[in-house]
Amino acid sequence: MKILKTLALLLTLVSTTAYALLEVTIIKSEGNAFPIVISPFEVVGNAEQGATIANIIRDNLNRSGQFNALSSSNVITNKIDFSYWKNQGKDAIVFGKVEQISSTVFNVTIYIYDIYTKKRLYGKTIEVHNSGIRRISHFLSDKIYNILLGQKGAFDTRLSYVTVTSDKVLGKIYQLEISDSDGQNARAVVKSPYPILSPAWSPDQNKIAYVSFQNGRSEVFIKYPFMRVKPIKIPQFDGISSAPSWHPNSQGLVLTISRKGNKDIYFYSLKSKKLDRLTKDVAIDTEANFSPDGNSIAFTSNRSGQVQIYIKDLTSKKTKRATFEGRYNAKPVFSPDGKALALIHRVGKDYRVALLDIKTRDLTVLTQNKLDESPYFSPNGGMIIFATNRNNKGVLFVISLYNNQIVELAQKGVEVREPSWSNYSN
Amino acid sequence: MIKKIILITSVALLSSCAGTTIQDVGDKFLNLINPSDPVVEVADLGESEIILESEYVIFSEEGLALLSDEELIQVAKQQGIESMVILDSDGNLANREEIVSALTQFGTVARLSDEELIQVAKQQGIESMVILDSDGNLANREEIVSALTQSETAARLSDEELIQLAKQQGIESMVILDSDGNLANREEIVSALTQSGTAAETLEDGGVSFILYFSYDDTEIDEKATQIIIEHANFMMNNPKLFLRLEGHADERGTREYNLALGENRSLSVKEVLGLYGLENRIEVVSFGEEQPVAFTHDEEGWQKNRRVEFIYQK
Numbered sequence: 242m243k244i245l246k247t248l249a250l251l252l253t254l255v256s257t258t259a260y261a262l263l264e265v266t267i268i269k270s271e272g273n274a275f276p277i278v279i280s281p282f283e284v285v286g287n288a289e290q291g292a293t294i295a296n297i298i299r300d301n302l303n304r305s306g307q308f309n310a311l312s313s314s315n316v317i318t319n320k321i322d323f324s325y326w327k328n329q330g331k332d333a334i335v336f337g338k339v340e341q342i343s344s345t346v347f348n349v350t351i352y353i354y355d356i357y358t359k360k361r362l363y364g365k366t367i368e369v370h371n372s373g374i375r376r377i378s379h380f381l382s383d384k385i386y387n388i389l390l391g392q393k394g395a396f397d398t399r400l401s402y403v404t405v406t407s408d409k410v411l412g413k414i415y416q417l418e419i420s421d422s423d424g425q426n427a428r429a430v431v432k433s434p435y436p437i438l439s440p441a442w443s444p445d446q447n448k449i450a451y452v453s454f455q456n457g458r459s460e461v462f463i464k465y466p467f468m469r470v471k472p473i474k475i476p477q478f479d480g481i482s483s484a485p486s487w488h489p490n491s492q493g494l495v496l497t498i499s500r501k502g503n504k505d506i507y508f509y510s511l512k513s514k515k516l517d518r519l520t521k522d523v524a525i526d527t528e529a530n531f532s533p534d535g536n537s538i539a540f541t542s543n544r545s546g547q548v549q550i551y552i553k554d555l556t557s558k559k560t561k562r563a564t565f566e567g568r569y570n571a572k573p574v575f576s577p578d579g580k581a582l583a584l585i586h587r588v589g590k591d592y593r594v595a596l597l598d599i600k601t602r603d604l605t606v607l608t609q610n611k612l613d614e615s616p617y618f619s620p621n622g623g624m625i626i627f628a629t630n631r632n633n634k635g636v637l638f639v640i641s642l643y644n645n646q647i648v649e650l651a652q653k654g655v656e657v658r659e660p661s662w663s664n665y666s667n
Numbered sequence: 668m669i670k671k672i673i674l675i676t677s678v679a680l681l682s683s684c685a686g687t688t689i690q691d692v693g694d695k696f697l698n699l700i701n702p703s704d705p706v707v708e709v710a711d712l713g714e715s716e717i718i719l720e721s722e723y724v725i726f727s728e729e730g731l732a733l734l735s736d737e738e739l740i741q742v743a744k745q746q747g748i749e750s751m752v753i754l755d756s757d758g759n760l761a762n763r764e765e766i767v768s769a770l771t772q773f774g775t776v777a778r779l780s781d782e783e784l785i786q787v788a789k790q791q792g793i794e795s796m797v798i799l800d801s802d803g804n805l806a807n808r809e810e811i812v813s814a815l816t817q818s819e820t821a822a823r824l825s826d827e828e829l830i831q832l833a834k835q836q837g838i839e840s841m842v843i844l845d846s847d848g849n850l851a852n853r854e855e856i857v858s859a860l861t862q863s864g865t866a867a868e869t870l871e872d873g874g875v876s877f878i879l880y881f882s883y884d885d886t887e888i889d890e891k892a893t894q895i896i897i898e899h900a901n902f903m904m905n906n907p908k909l910f911l912r913l914e915g916h917a918d919e920r921g922t923r924e925y926n927l928a929l930g931e932n933r934s935l936s937v938k939e940v941l942g943l944y945g946l947e948n949r950i951e952v953v954s955f956g957e958e959q960p961v962a963f964t965h966d967e968e969g970w971q972k973n974r975r976v977e978f979i980y981q982k
Contacts, residue, residue, distance in 0.1 A: 436958035438923050452927075458953050459927055481931050481954050484924040497928065502935045502952075504928045525928040541925055548884070548925060569884075572922040585922050592920060612965065614922055630965065659923070 263424030263637070263657065267303065269647040274309040275389060277302065278326060278334045280317035282349070286341035290374045291316070294339065294349065297378035301396045301423060302385065304648050305623060306641025326356045333362070333389055337381075345371040351381050353388055363388050375426055395619035398422045399663040400626065401440040401449055402637060404429075405656040417451055419466055422619075422662070424637075424650045430466040439484055439615075442663035443491040450475075450485035450494055459483045461496050463511075475509050476516065484528050489535045495519065497527040506540055519553065520560075530574045539563060539573035539582055550584060552599070564597060566604045572615060573597075576622050583616040583625050594627050594640070607640055608647075617661045626650075628658040731767045736760040742770060748813065753831075765824070776815045781805040787815055793858065794891075798880060800968045826850040832860055838898075840905050859898060877978040879937060880971060884921070886932040893940055899978060900944040911946070912979040913937050915954040916961075918970035927956030933976050 279299045282291035295312060302308035317336040326334060337351040346368060353363040363384065369377045379397040386394030399419055406414045415437040420427035431437060435454040442449055449464045453472075459481045462472040475482065480499025487494045493510040506529040508517040520526040524544035531538055537554045544551075545562070550573045553560040564570035569587030576583065586595035586604065591611045597604050607625070616627040619639075626639045631649065635656035639648040651657060731739065736759060743752055743766050751769055755761040779787065781804060788797050793814050798806040805811065824832065826849060833842050838859050845851040877899065879892055888896065903909055915930030931954035938950050962969035 436955070438927075438958065454955070454958065459956075480952065481927055483927050497924065499928070499931055502931070504931070525925065525932065527928045528922060528924045541922070548921070569921065571925050587921075592922075612919060633965070 263420065263427060263650040263652055265300070265304070265424055266649045266651070267646065268649050269645070270306075273644060274307055275333070276331045277308055277310045277385075277389070278313050278317075278329075278331045279310050280313045280315070280334070280336035282337040282339050282351075283316050283318055284339050290347070291339045293374060294337070294378045294381070295335075297375065297423070298335065298382045298385065301379065301382040301394075304423065304639065305386065305394070305396075305643070306646030306648075307386075307390060307623070307643050321354060321359075323356055323359050331356055335385060342368070347371065347374075349377055349381075351384070353385060375421060379421065379423075392623070393621045393665075395621040395623060395662070395665075396422050397666055398620055399442065399446065400424065401442055401661050401663070402628075402657055403437050403440060403659040404652060405635070405658070406654070417449065417464070419449070430464055431472070438659050440659060441485055441487055441494075441661045443487045444489055444664040445491040446663050446666060448487075448491065450487065450496075452483045452485070461485050476514075480504070486530045486538075488531050489533055495529040495531060495538055497529065506538065519555070528572045532575050533577055533579045539575060541571040541573065550582065550597075563599060563602075564604070565602060570595075570597075574617055576618050577620055578622060583618060583627075585613055585616065594625060596625075596642070607642075607645065608638070610638075613638075615659050615661075619662050620664050626660045626662055628660060731770055736763060739763065739766055739770075751832075762828075772815075776812050781808065784808065784811050784815070798971070800971060802967075806968060806971065826853065829853065829856050829860070838902065838905065840901060875977045876980050879976045879978070881933055881974040881976070883918070883970075883974070884929065885974075886929070886936045888936050888940060896937055896940040897944075900941050900946060903941070903946050903949065904944065906980075908982060910949050910951065910981045911941070912951045912953060912981055914977040914979060915952070916959060916973055916975050916977070917957045918973040919957045919960065919965070920970065923956055923958070927954050927958075930954035930956045933974075937976050937978075 279295050279302075281295045284291040299310045299312055302310040317334065321334060332355070334354045334356055335351065337349065340348040340350070342348055347370075348366055349369050350366040351363070352361060354360065355362055365384075367377060376397065382396040383394035386392065386396070400422060401417065401419045404416045404418055406416070408414055412434060415433050415435065416429040417431035417437050417440050418427050418429050430449065431451070431453070433453060433455055437454075438452045440449050440451040447465060447467070449466055451462055451464065452459050453462055454460075460477060461475040461482050463475070464472045475485075475494075475496060477498050478500040480502060481504065482496060482498050484497040485494045486496070488508075492512055493508060495506055495508050497504055498507045498516070503523060504525050504527055505518055505522065506520040506526050508519055509515070510517070519529070519538065520540070520542075522542065522544050524542055526540055526542045526544070529538045529540040536556055537552055539550055539552045541548060542551050543549075548569045548571050549562060550564040550570045551560050552563045563573070563582065564584070567586055567588070569585075569592070571585050573582040573584045575581075580599060582597040582599060584595055584597060585592050586606060587593075588606060592613050593606050593608045593610055594613045594616045595604050595606045608629070610629045612630040614628045616625050618625055623643060624639050624641055626637055628635060629638050630636070631651075634651070635658045637650040637657050637660050639650065640646070731742075734742065740749075740752055740760060743749055748766075748769055751762070752766060753761045760766065776784070776787070785797055785805060788794055788811055793811075796807070796811060796814055800806045829850060830842055833839050833856055838856075841852070841859055842856060843851040850856065877895070879895065881887070899911070903911060913934040915932070915934035917926035917929045917933075931952060934952040934954060938947060938952055941947065941950055957973070960969070960973045961975075962972040
């Protein structure tokens with residue numbers, strides 16, 4: 242059953258920064274999701290965040306595609322009418338309390354109950370600073386996800402993406418932005434009149450590698466988004482430098498560098514500051530992505546005459562072709578378990594996100610779009626974020642691999658593109 | 668595709684026309700648009716600029732005869748045939764008749780259908796400039812009209828005038844004289860002038876001089892394109908101080924990073940041909956992938972305009 246519903250995000254944000262938010266819309270939803278009730282958190286003292294926390298949790302769970310979360314109209318405390326919620330078809334209930342301790346410190350308490358067994362599944366009180374209300378909401382969302390589904394959630398993580406604004410006077414403005422996993426709390430870390438592409442979070446979340454044309458040609462930079470230091474430029478030769486992807490240890494990255502016209506994959510070590518050539522082919526080799534164990538890379542190459550994906554084992558130095566279906570497969574990214582690749586697959590005249598089982602070579606096309614680009618897995622592997630074109634405008638889609646639910650992240654009058662998802666926070 | 672020509676004339680130009688009232692000049696321009704019709708609408712001349720807009724601006728000899736030399740040069744600039752303007756040592760227009768005739772020709776050419784235009788382009792040896800969209804329609808009508816105007820006019824020039832123009836355009840080395848001192852390769856020069864006209868025009872401001880288009884996911888240079896690149900090689904050899912920046916671009920389909928690589932390969936294909944003439948050290952290759960489209964529609968018409976290498980000459 243397909244339900245079309247729109248979630249208007251009317252969050253009272255604790256953060257007062259005036260950055261443009263991504264508007265979140267569920268544009269395709271499937272049934273069979275876990276039915277759950279989220280009560281507004283009980284507020285003790287001068288704490289206004291009770292509803293905020295509950296709303297963030299509800300929207301997070303719904304965005305995953307694995308939950309059908311509804312807010313209860315009344316604040317639920319210790320007295321739970323289990324039979325009422327059972328009749329409403331709900332399986333679990335979440336409620337809690339926000340208690341002010343000082344002007345800036347709060348105690349947040351959460352309870353998760355199973356409606357059928359009437360048992361408490363989880364209960365905890367956490368002390369949190371005022372500025373951490375959003376963060377604690379994401380943390381608690383991950384807890385609920387984990388307790389009810391037995392899997393790791395991916396809510397307490399970040400996104401990076403590029404926005405393009407067309408200004409009548411200034412022309413195009415490209416911004417590299419970072420936000421929470423729900424597109425909220427966004428801020429620009431790089432702003433430029435020149436194109437920016439391929440931002441990628443380092444797994445330790447300290448750095449973002451990206452491509453900028455600020456010097457008239459494509460160059461790879463490393464930005465420390467939480468430090469006041471200038472971006473570092475990766476050395477290159479006489480041609481393009483692009484397509485960075487981090488090693489799982491965050492101490493190096495693979496990228497495409499053109500030397501005497503030949504585009505190959507190189508590894509750059511932040512420690513030794515040296516470049517190591519990983520592929521040697523006269524064809525285009527680009528869009529490399531490290532496997533989660535760091536032992537191999539998947540990349541795009543037209544060495545066969547067609548654009549296809551290859552996997553190189555960095556220990557045995559052997560390269561194998563990974564895609565055999567269709568004439569265009571590009572931009573591979575490994576799933577967090579290393580067993581699958583998300584990629585862009587050409588179907589007729591359309592370019593769509595597809596999922597490749599590396600072992601069986603089964604290819605599943607996930608969308609019906611025309612111009613999909615830049616897929617990226619959520620760190621728990623449950624979702625893929627990618628860029629596409631909707632109503633002639635660049636937007637981000639998040640597709641749930643659980644039931645193909647699609648959520649749109651868009652910004653009014655602004656192109657949004659080139660998403661990447663961070664790893665878990667430490 | 669509807670061709671729209673917009674004439675924008677600033678007060679600066681109007682006030683420079685000594686001895687004419689602003690009303691006179693306004694009438695002249697209205698006359699230019701449609702000389703046979705009575706003046707039905709007079710633009711508000713109190714405005715800081717006069718903008719005359721119509722689907723087609725048809726030029727007639729009578730209408731153009733009313734214009735001063737300065738105005739004529741202005742119109743020639745607007746119609747992209749500035750390179751034909753020859754000034755005498757006092758800075759006056761030396762070939763007024765020629766420009767009037769070229770602009771009249773422009774009017775005639777502009778009225779042709781796409782099929783007729785393509786036919787004429789073939790006859791004039793500039794077939795290689797014709798770009799068709801996926802439906803077989805003419806994609807670069809404006810460019811062809813402007814090129815044909817130049818070609819038709821160039822064909823009517825005397826040998827001496829042609830040689831002079833060739834000198835101005837820096838293709839003097841292409842001129843071959845027979846034993847009597849007459850132009851031996853007239854047709855070649857006419858065709859070269861027609862095509863290099865655009866190249867020389869924008870040279871001064873470092874703008875895009877020429878655009879070479881490519882097929883989907885393709886970097887091949889065909890025979891026609893090779894001919895054009897050879898002309899650029901000649902041009903560069905005659906202008907040893909010029910540098911050439913080749914900017915490769917791709918359409919939006921496929922992934923951004925692959926397209927960035929593809930754009931570089933397109934520029935490199937062009938550089939390879941120019942390298943045969945020993946020019947590689949004066950060439951800079953850059954790729955913008957799909958990041959700087961010139962057409963914004965998500966269809967073949969837009970895509971084919973974006974699969975390109977731009978030739979940008981720099982001093």
